[in-house]
Amino acid sequence: MKKVKLGVLVSGRGSNLQAIIDNIERGRLPAEIAVVISDQHDAYALERARKHNISAIHMSATGFKRKRDEYDAFLVTELQKNNVELVCLAGFMRIITPTLIKAFPNRILNIHPALLPAFPGLHVQKAALDHGVKFSGCTVHFVDEGMDTGPIIIQAVVPILDNDTEDSLSERILKQEHKIYSRAIHLYAEGKLKIVGKRVLVTDGKTIADEFLLNP
Ligand code: GRF
Numbered sequence: 070m071k072k073v074k075l076g077v078l079v080s081g082r083g084s085n086l087q088a089i090i091d092n093i094e095r096g097r098l099p100a101e102i103a104v105v106i107s108d109q110h111d112a113y114a115l116e117r118a119r120k121h122n123i124s125a126i127h128m129s130a131t132g133f134k135r136k137r138d139e140y141d142a143f144l145v146t147e148l149q150k151n152n153v154e155l156v157c158l159a160g161f162m163r164i165i166t167p168t169l170i171k172a173f174p175n176r177i178l179n180i181h182p183a184l185l186p187a188f189p190g191l192h193v194q195k196a197a198l199d200h201g202v203k204f205s206g207c208t209v210h211f212v213d214e215g216m217d218t219g220p221i222i223i224q225a226v227v228p229i230l231d232n233d234t235e236d237s238l239s240e241r242i243l244k245q246e247h248k249i250y251s252r253a254i255h256l257y258a259e260g261k262l263k264i265v266g267k268r269v270l271v272t273d274g275k276t277i278a279d280e281f282l283l284n285p
Contacts, residue, residue: 070099073258076153077105078144078161083114085159085180088247089254090121098251099258103151106144108163124151130163141168148173155257158212159250170214175264177212178257180250182242184208184224189217194238197229203284204228205238207246209253211264220269222253222262228284 077086086105092098105118108130118125126147133140145168148156156169158179170177183193185208188200197205206226213219225245229238256262256271263270 070258072099072101073254074103074152074154075100075157075254076148076151076155077102077114077118077157077159079105079107079112079114079159080109080162081112081114081160083112083117083160084243085246085250086114087117089157089159089251090117090123092251094121098255100155100254103153104147106147108140108161114160137164138166138168141166144169145172155254157250157254164216165212167214170212175211178209178222178250178253179212179217179219180246181208181210181217182239182246184226185210185217185221194235194242198233198235198238202229204282205242207242207249209249211269220264220267222256222269222271223249225249226282228282 075089077089079086089098090102093100093102102118102123105114105123105125107115107127110127110129115125115127128143130140149172154176156173156177158177181189183197184204184206187202188196194205204226206224208221208224210221211219225248227242227245261272263272
């Protein structure tokens with residue numbers, strides 16, 4: 070199967086990036102990371118990439134404060150130079166502009182640590198605990214021009230326990246993030262994702278039919 074060339078955008082520790090690298094190296098994901106780009110010079114994600122001989126670029130966003138689209142134009146140039154087909158946002162703490170979205174139509178993915186459309190934005194585990202929901206989880210979606218609003222590809226559900234804290238819940242959700250991001254990329258690589266309106270239909274997807282989860 071043809072390998073899909075990825076460009077991964079990061080800002081921080083890069084555990085999702087690491088999970089993708091590990092799956093590729095274990096032969097479980099038909100992909101290749103062409104470039105990793107961070108807006109933060111001290112993002113541990115850059116170090117993770119370099120340890121695996123992946124090209125890792127830091128580009129500061131200072132100086133682009135009022136010109137976010139110029140920063141995104143830089144990203145587009147770098148991604149295109151590296152022949153990137155699919156852009157993966159993995160803890161990239163910037164709102165991206167139409168400049169990037171138009172250059173990669175339906176070819177940008179994001180991972181979010183909640184069951185969208187509930188709890189978009191930041192500090193979402195705290196929001197889920199404060200709200201008292203019984204399940205949270207994570208979502209991989211295509212990126213559109215809204216904030217965490219694009220068509221949903223895959224979600225993992227994580228029950229919320231009575232003694233959960235923001236940290237314990239984040240940790241359990243993160244474990245699932247590491248699984249579903251690679252799975253979404255795999256489905257993309259196989260050409261199995263079809264966007265119909267807001268829905269993403271997955272050909273030969275193993276959807277769970279007529280099952281439910283209870284908590285408690
Ligand atoms: C993850 O929780 C992801 O869902 C969110 O940012 C965090 C990034 O973590 N978008 P990491 O840098 O991949 O460890």
